[in-house]
Amino acid sequence: MSDKSNMPSxxxxxxxxxxxxxxxxxxxxxxxxxxxxAGLPKPGTDPHTAVTFFVDHRDLVALATAPVPLGWFCAxxxxxxxxxxxxxxxxxxxxxxxxxxxxxxxxxxxxxxVIIGIRYALSTSNGEGAxxxxxxxxxxxxxxxxxxxxxxxxxxAGRLGGLVRPWHAAVGFLAAALQxxxxxxTPMIIDHDGPLGLIGLSGWLLWxxxxxxxxxxxxxxxxxx
Numbered sequence: 001m002s003d004k005s006n007m008p009s010x011x012x013x014x015x016x017x018x019x020x021x022x023x024x025x026x027x028x029x030x031x032x033x034x035x036x037x038a039g040l041p042k043p044g045t046d047p048h049t050a051v052t053f054f055v056d057h058r059d060l061v062a063l064a065t066a067p068v069p070l071g072w073f074c075a076x077x078x079x080x081x082x083x084x085x086x087x088x089x090x091x092x093x094x095x096x097x098x099x100x101x102x103x104x105x106x107x108x109x110x111x112x113x114v115i116i117g118i119r120y121a122l123s124t125s126n127g128e129g130a131x132x133x134x135x136x137x138x139x140x141x142x143x144x145x146x147x148x149x150x151x152x153x154x155x156x157a158g159r160l161g162g163l164v165r166p167w168h169a170a171v172g173f174l175a176a177a178l179q180x181x182x183x184x185x186t187p188m189i190i191d192h193d194g195p196l197g198l199i200g201l202s203g204w205l206l207w208x209x210x211x212x213x214x215x216x217x218x219x220x221x222x223x224x225x
Contacts, residue, residue, distance in 0.1 A: 010084060014218055017081020020074035021215025025208045027071030034064040043137045043189050043197040047130035054122035054129075061123045065116050072109045078211075079105040081218055082154055086161040095160065101153025107146035115139050134190060141186040144179035144200055147207055151176035154214065163217055172210045178203025 032040070038057055041050040054061055079102040086098045118136045122129045155172035158164030164172070182189065182200030189196045 014081045014085055014221075017078050017084070018215045018217070018219030020081070021078035021218060022212050023215075024071045024074035024078060025211040025215070027067050027074065029208055031064045031068055031071075034060065041133075043140060043200070044191065045133075047133045050133045051122055051125060051129045054119060055125065058123040061119055065119065068112075068116055072113070075105050075109055078215060078218070079150075079154075082157070082163075082214070085163060085218060085221070086157045089161045090157065093160065095157070097153045097160065098157035099153070101150045101155075101157060104146045104148070104150030104153055108143055108150060111139055111143045111146060115143070137190045138186055141189050141200055142183050144181075144183035144203065147203070148176040148180040148183070151179070151207060151210065155210075158214065158217070163221060164214070165217075168210065168213050168217070171206055171213070175203045175206035175210055178206065 035057075038060055039053060041053050083098050083102055090096055090098060115136055118132050118139070122132055122136070125132065151172045155164055155169050155176070159166075159169050178199055182197075182203060185196060185199075189200070
């Protein structure tokens with residue numbers, strides 16, 4: 001007979017998942033801050049200027065994106081922790097918003113993997129990569145659809161399950177609206193180097209705040225569930 005006392009409890013798993021949620025946000029924020037401090041081109045930037053940046057900062061791109069795969073793992077672990085906390089409640093109520101949110105997390109991971117791959121490719125493109133830059137811009141904006149899906153699904157599930165507070169939900173819904181708006185106007189963001197790109201950026205920054213708050217909430221409430 002196995003010794004169940006030696007097996008990690010559900011509460012311990014949710015605590016780890018909460019830490020993973022905070023870790024994901026910090027990894028992604030850190031990677032983008034490193035590149036932003038070096039002058040990372042905004043969406044809609046002239047392709048030649050953008051490609052030149054990645055070629056000239058090849059080592060920095062590699063440094064900034066090296067921990068990103070760990071961030072993706074943390075995102076999946078966090079999503080699994082939310083499911084573990086909320087699915088029992090959802091089965092009783094007959095809802096499945098947490099599954100919607102988890103699907104959004106998986107899709108954003110997949111999309112961002114392609115974005116990171118393109119950035120690596122641009123850094124080794126010898127100055128030729130206008131089409132790759134346009135694709136990176138398009139995927140970055142369209143990824144707002146999946147971020148919004150995760151935000152809406154996990155926010156509603158968290159509110160129904162008592163894991164998300166009203167202010168936290170407001171941040172999540174606002175971030176989702178901004179992300180979905182940016183995804184909808186993707187062609188305009190690509191065609192114009194202007195303030196339209198700030199819509200997605202603002203939504204992304206709120207998404208990071210939302211993610212950290214969710215990770216902390218999952219960690220704090222793990223012992224009570």
